[in-house]
Amino acid sequence: MKSRRTFLKIAAGMAAFVIPWTVLPGAWGQKLGSLLGIPSSSIEFASGEGTVWVPSTKAISRKAIEDVQYLSHANLEGRRAGTAGETKALVYLEEQFKALLLESFSADNYWQLFSIPSMKEKMIDGRALFRPDETDTLRVPAANILAGITGNNPEQTLILSAHFDHLGIYNGEVYPGANDNASGVGCILQVMRQLVKEAQDGFAPKINIAVAFWSAEEMGFLGSKYFVQNPLIPLSEIIAVINADTVANGAVGEYILWSASESSQTLIETMKEAGRVNGAVLEHVSGGSHHSDEISFTGTGIPAVTILGKEWLVNNHTTEDKISAVNEEKLEMTCNIIYRAIKSLAY
Numbered sequence: 048m049k050s051r052r053t054f055l056k057i058a059a060g061m062a063a064f065v066i067p068w069t070v071l072p073g074a075w076g077q078k079l080g081s082l083l084g085i086p087s088s089s090i091e092f093a094s095g096e097g098t099v100w101v102p103s104t105k106a107i108s109r110k111a112i113e114d115v116q117y118l119s120h121a122n123l124e125g126r127r128a129g130t131a132g133e134t135k136a137l138v139y140l141e142e143q144f145k146a147l148l149l150e151s152f153s154a155d156n157y158w159q160l161f162s163i164p165s166m167k168e169k170m171i172d173g174r175a176l177f178r179p180d181e182t183d184t185l186r187v188p189a190a191n192i193l194a195g196i197t198g199n200n201p202e203q204t205l206i207l208s209a210h211f212d213h214l215g216i217y218n219g220e221v222y223p224g225a226n227d228n229a230s231g232v233g234c235i236l237q238v239m240r241q242l243v244k245e246a247q248d249g250f251a252p253k254i255n256i257a258v259a260f261w262s263a264e265e266m267g268f269l270g271s272k273y274f275v276q277n278p279l280i281p282l283s284e285i286i287a288v289i290n291a292d293t294v295a296n297g298a299v300g301e302y303i304l305w306s307a308s309e310s311s312q313t314l315i316e317t318m319k320e321a322g323r324v325n326g327a328v329l330e331h332v333s334g335g336s337h338h339s340d341e342i343s344f345t346g347t348g349i350p351a352v353t354i355l356g357k358e359w360l361v362n363n364h365t366t367e368d369k370i371s372a373v374n375e376e377k378l379e380m381t382c383n384i385i386y387r388a389i390k391s392l393a394y
Contacts, residue, residue, distance in 0.1 A: 101247055106146035107240045111233030111378050114143075115295070118211065118232060119225035119370050126224060127215025128263035128270075129163050129187035136211050140192050140260055143236055147243045149194035149258070152279040157194050161273040162186040163263050168217045174364035175217050177266045191270045193279060195257035196239075196246055198393065203254040204280050205393045206288045207235045207385065208271070210264030210340055214364060223369040226362070230373055231291035232260060234381045241386060252393040254286065261340050264292075271343035287314050287392060288351035292339040294381040295373045297358030300327040302384070305334045306352040307345050314350040314392075321387035325380055329354065354381065 117123075117139060124132035137158065144157050151157050165183035169176050189212075195204070209231030213224025223229075239258050246252070257280060263269035275282070294302070302322060304315055315331050322329035344351035356377065362368050 102147050102243055106143075107244045107247075109143075109236075109240060111230070111237040111382055112373070112375050114233035114236050115225055115229040115373055115378070116370055118229035119223040121221050121223070125215040125222040126211060126213045128189045128212040128266055130215055132215060133189065133212055133262065137190055137192055140211065140232075144192070144194040144258075147194075147240060149239070149243070150197060152193050152195065152257070157192050159191040159193060159274065159277070159279060161189060161191070161262075161270070161277075163189045163266060163269055166266055168214075175214050175222060176364065177214075179267075189262040189270065191259060191261050191274055193257060193259045193274075195255055196242060196252060198252040198254040198256065200254050202284055204257050204285050205252075205254060205389065206257045206259050206280070206285055207238065207291075207389070208259040208261060208288060208340060209235050209291045210261040210270065212262050212265055212270075214265055220366050222364070222366055225370045225373050226296050226356075226359075226368050227293040227364070228264070228291075230293065230295035230378060230381075234291050234294060234378060234385060235260075237382045238386050238389065242389070250394075252389075254393050255280075256389065256393055264340055268338070268340050268343050271340035275343050275347060282347055282349060285349050288341065288344055288349060289314075289318070289385060289388060290339055290341050290351065290353040291381065291385065292353050293355050293359040293363065295356060295375075295378040296361055297356045297374070297377070299374065299377045299380055300325075301357040302327060302329045302381075303355050303357050303359075304329050304331045304352050305337075305339060305355065306331065306341055306350075307338070308341075308349070308351055310348055311350040311352055314352050317388050317391050318352055318354060318384070321384045321391065324387055325383045327380060327384060329384070330357070354384070 118136055123135050126132050126136045141157050165180040165185050166177040167180045169178055210228050211232050214222035235258055261270035304318055306315055319329045339353040341351040341353040362372055
């Protein structure tokens with residue numbers, strides 16, 4: 048019985064690796080999405096004459112709330128790292144990058160593959176959390192996804208980031224992860240769409256602007272840690288990291304900032320000023336035992352900060368974190384704050 052179970056786990060692990068990275072991407076993945084009832088991404092790809100190609104109006108005008116609706120749909124099964132649900136999210140994000148003509152950092156491939164250990168789910172203070180399963184040595188594939196806009200100085204890069212994974216299915220229930228962290232992903236995508244439009248109109252940034260969507264944040268910031276250890280962008284060229292996590296609940300103008308890096312003070316002030324301009328208050332606080340992917344950049348000398356809604360813990364890591372809990376007005380304000388900060392740092 049034990050040998051049979053081991054065989055099945057190995058077979059499942061191989062299938063998890065082969066299917067997501069050889070079959071799902073591209074048109075086949077889109078067809079699968081329609082069969083499973085996943086909401087349409089409504090993307091039109093770039094068009095043009097000769098060698099001049101531009102993103103479509105529909106691709107540029109897509110809003111953050113549409114991304115949140117898509118990523119938190121039940122058919123993505125909570126986007127747990129290393130599952131088919133995460134792969135569906137990756138395919139969706141890849142479509143957005145392609146539609147915006149964003150540049151890749153690795154051999155014309157947006158994905159950065161890595162592996163993650165098996166995890167056990169635990170309920171702690173009413174929140175579902177992951178802990179490594181020390182009894183299981185099977186590792187499964189996961190992936191970050193990165194792209195960017197080239198600036199006039201290609202030797203400096205500002206990273207905008209958010210984790211796109213969530214908890215998946217636990218005790219038979221889907222954890223949608225609308226606020227945590229489809230909201231952060233949606234905001235970064237909406238800001239990038241605006242920057243792409245401006246670049247198309249001739250307003251290029253002074254430096255590169257990269258977008259990074261991290262996997263396996265819920266399992267201990269594994270995706271961002273992997274990037275820091277295996278950077279697709281030289282760490283010495285990264286001037287700052289603005290990370291968005293759980294940004295769309297609570298009072299519209301109330302946010303907090305997390306940063307454990309001593310080099311982040313100027314970045315923190317830039318974010319606070321971007322908040323003031325938009326009628327919001329961003330308070331720099333200690334997360335205590337809580338962190339997001341900004342923590343992975345501690346010790347690198349790279350300023351890194353995470354913006355969150357002040358009431359981010361409400362319904363966090365529960366089945367109630369669904370689209371109805373997302374405040375669309377706050378989602379838009381978050382986009383405006385991040386956009387303003389980018390303008391100060393990269394234009």
